[in-house]
Amino acid sequence: MKLHIKEIALEKLICVPGSLAAVLSAIVFAKLRHSSLEVLLCGLSLFDVVLLTSSIMIYPSMHQCSTIHEPSERHKSYVCHFFWKVTVFIFPLSLVAQAGSVWTYVAVTVDRFIAVSFPIKRRVWSTRSNSLSVLVIITVVCTLFKLPSFFEVRLDANGEVVPTELRKNEFYIEFYLFYLYVAFIQLIPWAIIIILNAFIIHKVRLAYRAHELMCHNSGKSSKREDAERKVTVMATVMTMIFIICNIPPGVNYLVDRYSKTEVYRQRIPLSNVLVCVNSASNMMIYCLFNIRFRRAAMKLLGCPGIISTRQGSVVTRLTNDGNGTLRSRVATFENLHSRSPEGPTPC
Numbered sequence: 001m002k003l004h005i006k007e008i009a010l011e012k013l014i015c016v017p018g019s020l021a022a023v024l025s026a027i028v029f030a031k032l033r034h035s036s037l038e039v040l041l042c043g044l045s046l047f048d049v050v051l052l053t054s055s056i057m058i059y060p061s062m063h064q065c066s067t068i069h070e071p072s073e074r075h076k077s078y079v080c081h082f083f084w085k086v087t088v089f090i091f092p093l094s095l096v097a098q099a100g101s102v103w104t105y106v107a108v109t110v111d112r113f114i115a116v117s118f119p120i121k122r123r124v125w126s127t128r129s130n131s132l133s134v135l136v137i138i139t140v141v142c143t144l145f146k147l148p149s150f151f152e153v154r155l156d157a158n159g160e161v162v163p164t165e166l167r168k169n170e171f172y173i174e175f176y177l178f179y180l181y182v183a184f185i186q187l188i189p190w191a192i193i194i195i196l197n198a199f200i201i202h203k204v205r206l207a208y209r210a211h212e213l214m215c216h217n218s219g220k221s222s223k224r225e226d227a228e229r230k231v232t233v234m235a236t237v238m239t240m241i242f243i244i245c246n247i248p249p250g251v252n253y254l255v256d257r258y259s260k261t262e263v264y265r266q267r268i269p270l271s272n273v274l275v276c277v278n279s280a281s282n283m284m285i286y287c288l289f290n291i292r293f294r295r296a297a298m299k300l301l302g303c304p305g306i307i308s309t310r311q312g313s314v315v316t317r318l319t320n321d322g323n324g325t326l327r328s329r330v331a332t333f334e335n336l337h338s339r340s341p342e343g344p345t346p347c
Contacts, residue, residue, distance in 0.1 A: 018280025019052035039131035048279040054094030092149035099142035234289035245278035
């Protein structure tokens with residue numbers, strides 16, 4: 001029980017700042033929208049906002065209500081009534097956001113696969129309007145797929161949430177809640193993400209080798225191509241963290257389907273924490289790999305000077321010297337400004 005309480009507290013600790021970070025990410029990408037990927041990431045951030053906010057509203061109140069064992073005390077508890085009323089609508093909405101988030105990760109992977117495999121046709125296929133259409137399709141399909149979830153529970157005469165006849169139906173549980181869920185939310189999207197990421201990683205490695213060879217021969221590098229590679233690496237890191245964080249919840253779902261042992265159920269809060277970690281960690285990945293996002297985020301927060309100042313910003317690269325040891329090469333943005341009157345090309 002103590003471990004369960006710690007996991008609930010950890011979930012709130014992650015979800016609250018994570019939801020704020022997701023809101024900030026959505027606003028920043030809504031302002032940028034210079035590429036198809038940024039449109040997709042804006043949609044992903046909105047799904048993260050719904051998912052994290054739902055977790056904050058549902059799971060802490062659910063845990064507190066579960067500690068009240070007397071029915072008369074539960075019916076008097078404002079926390080329990082809040083949990084029951086919220087669950088009826090917010091929980092199905094969180095399932096829609098979860099499905100939308102999964103398939104937006106697939107769309108991000110496909111976008112990067114097109115960028116590295118079909119760079120010429122990318123200008124036609126990976127456009128902002130196409131990405132917006134993809135987000136609309138994902139939202140509509142996921143809402144239709146999760147529509148039965150809105151009819152799984154209801155409030156009884158005492159205001160307590162109870163399962164409906166649909167939720168008790170064995171065929172519904174076996175076919176929809178298990179087989180369709182595993183296929184639509186786990187097997188198909190995970191397979192697409194893993195397979196395409198394998199191709200993307202291979203292509204990026206080849207591109208970096210070609211980039212190093214070009215820099216060695218000519219001493220010059222393309223800022224545009226370098227920025228494109230960074231964005232591709234960012235998307236790959238995001239999708240791989242998504243897979244890693246969603247493996248335990250996926251395993252828990254399968255185990256919970258075939259086992260009634262309470263030991264397995266104690267792992268469910270940890271799975272919820274990992275899902276929150278995945279959604280909350282995206283902003284850190286954006287800031288780490290995308291300088292345009294960092295600048296826009298800091299400008300939105302009212303402190304752009306922290307990230308980009310004419311005298312203070314530096315780019316540090318570790319390169320091999322003739323003796324094979326590592327040395328640090330620091331280039332200030334002042335030097336970069338001297339090459340171009342408009343300043344450095346943003347990543």
